[in-house]
Amino acid sequence: MLQHIFDAAATGSLYAVIALGIALVFGVMRLVNFAYGELLMVGGYVVLLTAGLPWPLIVACTLAAVGIVAFLMERIAFRPVREADPTTMLITSFAVSILLQNIAVWIAGRRPKGVSFGSSLSEPVDIAGASVPIVEPVTLGVVAASLILFVFIMRKTELGVQMRAAAEDFRMARLMGVRADSVIVAAFVASGVLAAIAALLLVATTGSVSPYMGLQPVLIGFVATVIGGMGSLIGAAVGGFALGAVTVLLQVVLPESVVSYRDAFVFSFVILVLLAWPQGLFANRAAEERV
Amino acid sequence: MNDQPILKVDGLSVAYGPVRALRGVSIEVRRGRTVSVIGPNGAGKSTLLWTITGLLKPAAGSVELEGEVISGLKPETIARRGLAIVPEGRHNFLSLTVADNLRLAQIAGRRRGGDEALYERTLDRFPVLRDRLDSPASQLSGGEAQQLAIARALLTKPLILLLDEPSFGLAPLTVEGVFEELVRLKEEGMTVLMVEQNAGKALEVADDAYILSNGEVETASSAESLKSQEDFDAAYFGEGGAF
Ligand SMILES: Nc1ncnc2c1ncn2[C@@H]1O[C@H](COP(=O)(O)OP(=O)(O)OP(=O)(O)O)[C@@H](O)[C@H]1O
Ligand SMILES: [Mg+2]
Numbered sequence: 001m002l003q004h005i006f007d008a009a010a011t012g013s014l015y016a017v018i019a020l021g022i023a024l025v026f027g028v029m030r031l032v033n034f035a036y037g038e039l040l041m042v043g044g045y046v047v048l049l050t051a052g053l054p055w056p057l058i059v060a061c062t063l064a065a066v067g068i069v070a071f072l073m074e075r076i077a078f079r080p081v082r083e084a085d086p087t088t089m090l091i092t093s094f095a096v097s098i099l100l101q102n103i104a105v106w107i108a109g110r111r112p113k114g115v116s117f118g119s120s121l122s123e124p125v126d127i128a129g130a131s132v133p134i135v136e137p138v139t140l141g142v143v144a145a146s147l148i149l150f151v152f153i154m155r156k157t158e159l160g161v162q163m164r165a166a167a168e169d170f171r172m173a174r175l176m177g178v179r180a181d182s183v184i185v186a187a188f189v190a191s192g193v194l195a196a197i198a199a200l201l202l203v204a205t206t207g208s209v210s211p212y213m214g215l216q217p218v219l220i221g222f223v224a225t226v227i228g229g230m231g232s233l234i235g236a237a238v239g240g241f242a243l244g245a246v247t248v249l250l251q252v253v254l255p256e257s258v259v260s261y262r263d264a265f266v267f268s269f270v271i272l273v274l275l276a277w278p279q280g281l282f283a284n285r286a287a288e289e290r291v
Numbered sequence: 292m293n294d295q296p297i298l299k300v301d302g303l304s305v306a307y308g309p310v311r312a313l314r315g316v317s318i319e320v321r322r323g324r325t326v327s328v329i330g331p332n333g334a335g336k337s338t339l340l341w342t343i344t345g346l347l348k349p350a351a352g353s354v355e356l357e358g359e360v361i362s363g364l365k366p367e368t369i370a371r372r373g374l375a376i377v378p379e380g381r382h383n384f385l386s387l388t389v390a391d392n393l394r395l396a397q398i399a400g401r402r403r404g405g406d407e408a409l410y411e412r413t414l415d416r417f418p419v420l421r422d423r424l425d426s427p428a429s430q431l432s433g434g435e436a437q438q439l440a441i442a443r444a445l446l447t448k449p450l451i452l453l454l455d456e457p458s459f460g461l462a463p464l465t466v467e468g469v470f471e472e473l474v475r476l477k478e479e480g481m482t483v484l485m486v487e488q489n490a491g492k493a494l495e496v497a498d499d500a501y502i503l504s505n506g507e508v509e510t511a512s513s514a515e516s517l518k519s520q521e522d523f524d525a526a527y528f529g530e531g532g533a534f
Contacts, residue, residue: 158398165384165395172382175344176447177370177399 002130004252010136012244013143014201018217019224019240020150021194023233027167028187030086032222034093035073037214038100039192042069043199044209045108047117058117063196070192074185082184097214104211111210118204139201146197147237150190154233159186167231220244227273229280238281243270295358296321297451297482298343298374303352303362305335305342312338314506315352318484320451320499325473325483327493330503336486337379339503340453343484344376345369357450371402373450377457381440385429389420392428392439396446405448416472417442434465441472452476454485458492470496 018040025033043066050058077096081088121135154160159182166173166183174180198217203209221236224243228235246269250262258265277283298320305313312335320326328336341347343354345366354362361369384392397410414421417438423431431439437457444452457473458466466489473496476483487493494500500517502510510517 158394161387161391161395162398164387164391168384168386169382171346171366172378172384173395174366175346175370175376175378176395176443177367177402178395179367180365 002128003132004249006127006130006132006136007252008245008248010139011248012241013140014198014205015220015224015244016237016240017143017146017194017198017201018221019228019236019243020147020233021191021198022218022221023225023228023231023236024187024191024194026225027231027233028163028170028183029078029082029089031078031089031093032225033078033191034090034218034222035077035096035100036191036195036221037216037218038097038104039066039070039073039195039214040199040202040217041104041209041211041214042066042100043196044115044203044213045104046196047200047203048108048113048115048209051115051117055118059200062200063193066196066199067189067192070188070195071185074188078188079181079184097218101211101214108211112208112213113210114208115203116207117200119207121204122207135201135204139205142197142201146194150194159183163187167233223267223270225280227270227280229277229283232280232282235280235282294321296355297357298484299355299358300339300343301353301355303339303342303354304350305338305347306350307338312506313342313349316503316506316508317352318501318508318511320482320484322482323477323480324498325477325485325496327497327500328484328486328503329488329490329493329500330509332488334503335506336503337455338506340376340378340455340484340486343453344374370399370447373403373448374453375444375447375449375451376453377437377440377444377455379455379459381436383428383431383436383439383443385427387428388425389428389431389439390424392443393420393424393446396443399447403448405446409446409448413442413445416445416475433461434468437461437465437469438472441469445476451482451484454483456486456488458487458489466492 022032022036025031025036043062046062046065047058050061053061073096077092078089081092118135121138122133124131125134125137127137154164162173162178163183163186166178170180173183202213202217220243221240224240225236227243228237228239243266247262247266250265251259254262254265273281296319300316300318303313303316304311316335316339318326318328328339330336338347342349345361345364345368349362353360356369356372356374361372384395397405400409419435420439420442423435428436428439457469461469470492473483473485477496485493485497494517499513501508
């Protein structure tokens with residue numbers, strides 16, 4: 001039983017990080033960045049490329065590389081269409097997503113590749129009588145530390161106050177001297193760092209990378225932010241955690257004959273949540289149009 | 292230098308698609324003066340202020356701040372040059388605490404030489420806010436929210452303060468408070484451009500006044516002469532009593 005709780009918590013916290021990255025950019029841009037999944041994918045390939053190095057270097061390279069790709073993504077793809085209508089931005093995000101997937105296929109091939117990063121993390125460890133792979137407590141610890149740092153930055157630093165203000169009322173924030181470019185770049189880079197963290201944890205768990213590895217996470221992140229209430233960062237994190245935990249627990253409790261329909265049950269849960277709270281769990285007026 | 296207006300709006304035209312909201316509007320605000328723009332609903336008053344802040348782009352005409360053209364600059368750049376607005380509907384950051392709302396303004400103010408003393412003075416001006424620093428801005432009453440919006444603007448240490456209907460939606464007693472505050476600001480030498488529907492009140496504090504109607508300046512004069520003007524009511528409330 002405890003083992004399943006660990007599974008659920010580890011998956012839930014991974015989903016929470018993924019969802020936070022989506023919500024952060026949505027907050028200041030009112031854009032669901034579907035190319036976020038490819039940031040994660042880029043992170044996976046950086047791990048593959050640096051696989052021989054000591055692990056702190058792998059982590060540092062991944063964080064830096066994905067942060068830079070996110071930065072370039074904003075500058076090259078999204079800044080020129082920032083004033084365009086939301087549909088244009090959305091299509092841009094699909095285009096960037098497909099472009100990056102194809103670059104990955106072109107360079108590394110279509111087939112998934114095995115990565116040995118963190119293979120020692122799959123060893124089981126005994127926690128309170130339950131036997132769980134070390135990667136699960138590690139995931140919990142990494143996510144908890146990242147979230148604490150994230151909350152600290154958002155609450156205590158000048159940039160954090162500016163980002164929260166811009167997420168609620170972008171125009172008023174500008175009227176108070178907050179640079180639109182700065183907060184948007186910051187949101188993209190931070191979402192890149194979160195994608196890198198998710199990529200590291202994901203690769204350590206699954207042991208493989210592929211050009212399409214970002215597709216499922218971005219869908220999860222999107223659904224989680226909808227559950228949480230678009231625009232609410234806490235909502236996204238909670239929504240991600242709930243989605244991950246429910247997925248894992250359904251895997252356990254569903255009878256064998258229907259377990260292959262697990263995702264149908266997961267999305268029924270999503271629909272039920274949205275029926276009860278159509279604006280999401282943590283809806284606030286922050287979800288207003290940016291214009 | 293001192294004769295130069297702080298704010299000069301020259302021949303400003305703004306359109307929302309086919310709707311021409313402003314048609315060649317020119318106004319001036321000199322240092323230390325309080326200027327009121329009054330006019331009926333839909334006259335273009337808010338449009339004028341949004342265009343000055345840089346959020347709306349004019350189709351023609353220009354805006355100058357201390358002799359430099361600011362029309363075409365980004366809103367954040369204009370704000371950093373010293374233009375602050377208390378907008379229609381206040382637009383406080385409701386998900387932030389009162390303290391964080393003020394902190395955001397302080398960040399802007401520090402760039403313009405604002406210091407702790409300015410912060411203390413501003414809180415002394417609005418003691419209610421000092422007691423509510425840790426409350427979310429969403430929990431303030433209408434009057435308190437207006438005080439926060441004004442405090443926030445003042446903390447940016449502006450050259451000129453723009454106010455869009457500061458009395459809107461407030462109880463009569465609270466309205467008195469807001470206008471008393473405006474009088475005090477004027478005595479302290481603040482330059483103010485204000486838009487109001489409450490013409491009587493607006494003319495009481497103002498030095499100069501413009502009547503805006505249908506996107507055009509109908510009358511420009513000293514507030515004094517406008518108040519005593521016999522045909523004021525006709526000019527202002529005429530054509531169906533827009534108020
Ligand atoms: N976003 C918009 N899109 C289209 N038309 C608009 C928009 N905003 C304002 N208008 C039109 O522009 C004109 C001027 O509007 P504005 O809000 O500036 O008037 P106002 O003088 O501030 O009125 P009020 O006293 O009601 O606040 C009106 O005819 C209005 O209908
Ligand atoms: Mg108005």
